[in-house]
Amino acid sequence: MTDLRNAVGDRIRAIRKAKGLTQQQLAELSNLDDAYIGAVERGERNFSIDTLEKIVAALNIQPLELFQNMDDLNEVEAAQRGAIDEYAVVVSELSIKQISTLNKIVREVRRAFED
Structure with missing residues:
Protein backbone atom coordinates (compact mmCIF):
# COMPACT_ATOMS: atom_id res chain seq x y z
CA MET A 1 0.00 0.00 0.00
CA GLN A 68 -4.79 10.72 -10.37
CA ASN A 69 -1.43 8.95 -10.55
CA MET A 70 1.29 10.76 -12.45
CA ASP A 71 3.91 8.00 -12.24
CA ASP A 72 2.99 6.48 -15.59
CA LEU A 73 2.87 9.76 -17.48
CA ASN A 74 5.44 10.72 -20.07
CA GLU A 75 7.02 14.19 -20.06
CA VAL A 76 4.30 15.79 -22.19
CA GLU A 77 1.48 14.22 -20.16
CA ALA A 78 3.10 15.32 -16.89
CA ALA A 79 3.42 18.88 -18.23
CA GLN A 80 -0.23 18.79 -19.30
CA ARG A 81 -1.32 17.55 -15.84
CA GLY A 82 0.67 20.35 -14.21
CA ALA A 83 -0.94 22.91 -16.49
CA ILE A 84 -4.38 21.52 -15.69
CA ASP A 85 -3.62 21.81 -11.96
CA GLU A 86 -2.59 25.45 -12.38
CA TYR A 87 -5.58 26.22 -14.61
CA ALA A 88 -7.90 24.69 -11.99
CA VAL A 89 -6.42 27.01 -9.37
CA VAL A 90 -7.02 30.06 -11.55
CA VAL A 91 -10.57 29.05 -12.48
CA SER A 92 -11.52 28.30 -8.87
CA GLU A 93 -11.03 31.98 -8.04
CA LEU A 94 -13.12 33.42 -10.89
CA SER A 95 -16.74 34.35 -11.37
CA ILE A 96 -18.85 32.70 -14.05
CA LYS A 97 -18.44 35.73 -16.31
CA GLN A 98 -14.66 35.68 -15.85
CA ILE A 99 -14.56 31.95 -16.60
CA SER A 100 -16.51 32.55 -19.79
CA THR A 101 -14.05 35.25 -20.84
CA LEU A 102 -11.08 33.02 -20.02
CA ASN A 103 -12.56 30.18 -22.06
CA LYS A 104 -12.91 32.53 -25.05
CA ILE A 105 -9.26 33.51 -24.68
CA VAL A 106 -8.19 29.86 -24.50
CA ARG A 107 -10.16 29.06 -27.65
CA GLU A 108 -8.47 31.95 -29.48
CA VAL A 109 -5.03 30.81 -28.35
CA ARG A 110 -5.81 27.26 -29.47
CA ARG A 111 -6.87 28.57 -32.90
CA ALA A 112 -3.60 30.52 -33.14
CA PHE A 113 -1.65 27.28 -32.60
CA GLU A 114 -3.62 25.52 -35.34
CA ASP A 115 -2.42 27.97 -38.03
Missing part, protein backbone atom coordinates in the same frame (compact mmCIF):
# COMPACT_ATOMS: atom_id res chain seq x y z
CA THR A 2 3.00 2.29 0.23
CA ASP A 3 2.77 2.97 -3.52
CA LEU A 4 -0.70 4.46 -3.14
CA ARG A 5 0.35 6.49 -0.11
CA ASN A 6 3.36 7.84 -2.04
CA ALA A 7 1.24 8.66 -5.09
CA VAL A 8 -1.33 10.53 -2.98
CA GLY A 9 1.46 12.39 -1.19
CA ASP A 10 2.99 13.37 -4.53
CA ARG A 11 -0.39 14.70 -5.73
CA ILE A 12 -0.88 16.68 -2.51
CA ARG A 13 2.55 18.27 -3.05
CA ALA A 14 1.86 19.01 -6.73
CA ILE A 15 -1.53 20.58 -6.03
CA ARG A 16 -0.17 22.55 -3.05
CA LYS A 17 2.63 23.95 -5.21
CA ALA A 18 0.24 24.72 -8.09
CA LYS A 19 -1.80 26.75 -5.61
CA GLY A 20 1.35 28.57 -4.47
CA LEU A 21 1.10 27.29 -0.90
CA THR A 22 3.93 26.35 1.42
CA GLN A 23 3.68 23.29 3.63
CA GLN A 24 3.18 25.60 6.58
CA GLN A 25 0.31 27.43 4.88
CA LEU A 26 -1.37 24.13 4.01
CA ALA A 27 -0.85 22.98 7.59
CA GLU A 28 -2.54 26.12 8.92
CA LEU A 29 -5.45 25.78 6.50
CA SER A 30 -5.96 22.12 7.43
CA ASN A 31 -5.29 22.49 11.18
CA LEU A 32 -2.40 20.04 10.94
CA ASP A 33 1.27 20.34 11.83
CA ASP A 34 3.60 21.41 9.00
CA ALA A 35 5.99 18.52 9.76
CA TYR A 36 3.01 16.18 9.43
CA ILE A 37 2.15 17.67 6.02
CA GLY A 38 5.73 17.10 4.91
CA ALA A 39 5.61 13.47 6.07
CA VAL A 40 2.30 12.93 4.24
CA GLU A 41 3.75 14.39 1.03
CA ARG A 42 6.79 12.12 1.30
CA GLY A 43 4.58 9.08 1.91
CA GLU A 44 6.01 8.56 5.38
CA ARG A 45 2.72 8.79 7.27
CA ASN A 46 -0.16 6.36 7.18
CA PHE A 47 -2.82 9.07 7.37
CA SER A 48 -6.49 8.63 8.17
CA ILE A 49 -9.47 9.46 5.99
CA ASP A 50 -10.24 12.30 8.44
CA THR A 51 -6.78 13.76 7.83
CA LEU A 52 -7.19 13.37 4.09
CA GLU A 53 -10.54 15.16 4.33
CA LYS A 54 -8.87 18.10 6.11
CA ILE A 55 -6.21 18.34 3.42
CA VAL A 56 -8.77 18.10 0.59
CA ALA A 57 -10.84 20.86 2.20
CA ALA A 58 -7.78 23.06 2.75
CA LEU A 59 -6.73 22.62 -0.89
CA ASN A 60 -10.33 23.23 -2.01
CA ILE A 61 -10.30 20.24 -4.35
CA GLN A 62 -12.33 17.11 -4.99
CA PRO A 63 -10.93 13.95 -3.35
CA LEU A 64 -10.68 12.27 -6.75
CA GLU A 65 -7.96 14.73 -7.73
CA LEU A 66 -5.60 13.09 -5.24
CA PHE A 67 -5.87 9.70 -6.89
